Amino acid sequence: MDTHDLLPVGTVAKRSGFAASALRYYEAQGLIHADRNSGGQRRFERSVLRRLAFIRAASNVGLTLEEIRDELERLPDGRTPTKADWQRITTHWRGRLNDQIAALERLRDGLDSCIGCGCLSLRRCTISNPADRAADGNGAPGAAFLPPLLRRPHKPA
Amino acid sequence: MDTHDLLPVGTVAKRSGFAASALRYYEAQGLIHADRNSGGQRRFERSVLRRLAFIRAASNVGLTLEEIRDELERLPDGRTPTKADWQRITTHWRGRLNDQIAALERLRDGLDSCIGCGCLSLRRCTISNPADRAADGNGAPGAAFLPPLLRRPHKPA
DNA sequence: CTTCAAGCTGAAGTCAACTTGAAGTCAAGG
DNA sequence: CCTTGACTTCAAGTTGACTTCAGCTTGAAG
Numbered sequence: 359m360d361t362h363d364l365l366p367v368g369t370v371a372k373r374s375g376f377a378a379s380a381l382r383y384y385e386a387q388g389l390i391h392a393d394r395n396s397g398g399q400r401r402f403e404r405s406v407l408r409r410l411a412f413i414r415a416a417s418n419v420g421l422t423l424e425e426i427r428d429e430l431e432r433l434p435d436g437r438t439p440t441k442a443d444w445q446r447i448t449t450h451w452r453g454r455l456n457d458q459i460a461a462l463e464r465l466r467d468g469l470d471s472c473i474g475c476g477c478l479s480l481r482r483c484t485i486s487n488p489a490d491r492a493a494d495g496n497g498a499p500g501a502a503f504l505p506p507l508l509r510r511p512h513k514p515a
Numbered sequence: 516m517d518t519h520d521l522l523p524v525g526t527v528a529k530r531s532g533f534a535a536s537a538l539r540y541y542e543a544q545g546l547i548h549a550d551r552n553s554g555g556q557r558r559f560e561r562s563v564l565r566r567l568a569f570i571r572a573a574s575n576v577g578l579t580l581e582e583i584r585d586e587l588e589r590l591p592d593g594r595t596p597t598k599a600d601w602q603r604i605t606t607h608w609r610g611r612l613n614d615q616i617a618a619l620e621r622l623r624d625g626l627d628s629c630i631g632c633g634c635l636s637l638r639r640c641t642i643s644n645p646a647d648r649a650a651d652g653n654g655a656p657g658a659a660f661l662p663p664l665l666r667r668p669h670k671p672a
Numbered sequence: 673c674t675t676c677a678a679g680c681t682g683a684a685g686t687c688a689a690c691t692t693g694a695a696g697t698c699a700a701g702g
Numbered sequence: 703c704c705t706t707g708a709c710t711t712c713a714a715g716t717t718g719a720c721t722t723c724a725g726c727t728t729g730a731a732g
Contacts, residue, residue: 455623
């Protein structure tokens with residue numbers, strides 16, 4: 359309908375919910391592509407909106423931009439994912455979400471089991487020591503190690 | 516057994532699993548306290564280990580250091596939490612974990628419902644638009660908004 | 673007494689994912 | 703033609719939780 363179906367950055371920003379600065383950043387990082395008009399301004403194809411939806415979904419799932427770029431690069435340029443692509447991807451994502459959920463549940467359940475005990479024992483407490491490591495036998499409170507639990511703050515406005 | 520039961524920073528680091536630099540940082544941020552010996556070196560009371568366990572637990576649950584400090588400040592200085600303290604705290608934490616778990620489950624279930632559809636519709640897809648906002652009626656793909664899902668990366672070694 | 677690991681401070685660096693700012697260009701309406 | 707708002711680039715700033723560095727001091731062992 360427009361000049362040639364190409365959208366300037368502000369329009370893409372409004373329609374995608376990303377700030378224009380984020381779109382420029384994504385372009386610089388190679389996650390999205392933009393043509394330029396004669397004056398050097400970005401002109402996005404409409405398919406970028408779908409790509410941005412993918413980016414947001416992936417980032418909601420907790421992937422870093424680098425991982426997202428990798429995943430996008432495995433798709434032929436600009437192609438809409440096929441059913442097979444999409445199954446591979448969602449399988450990956452679902453695994454990740456399940457890991458995160460499981461880690462949180464372990465934490466929460468450890469919390470429940472601790473209610474009222476007030477222990478916070480460094481070597482026994484599931485909350486300060488979720489993965490049940492650090493039970494070295496030398497009497498001293500064992501070191502507590504971190505689980506690679508969560509990803510990304512994602513603080514919007 | 517030692518001079519007066521006071522631990523230097525390296526020992527606390529080893530026993531707590533935190534790096535010495537992190538301990539100095541926590542002291543600077545007011546999360547833990549250290550006395551000084553005649554030469555100006557930190558000497559920690561053993562109770563700091565329990566406090567550090569608390570800090571690690573809280574940070575595993577996803578609290579920021581600021582929130583942790585607030586929570587610690589609500590306890591009389593250095594006191595081991597009473598049963599009541601601990602119940603209040605774990606209730607708070609459990610709520611937070613449940614929120615996070617629920618958010619992830621919504622995401623995962625949306626993912627399941629999308630398998631094979633390959634849609635990634637900006638206005639319909641639960642993954643790119645988890646909170647089901649952005650259904651403005653004007654034909655254009657609606658903006659996708661972020662849920663305030665997760666906290667803190669927590670990337671150890 | 674020597675030695676050197678361990679400690680000290682304060683400033684600066686790191687990481688991710690952007691945002692903000694400055695200074696200038698482009699495009700569309702009147 | 704002029705104005706205004708959208709756009710450009712590149713550099714620097716932001717946040718949280720630390721780590722690293724430089725340069726110096728302390729303290730325990732031999």
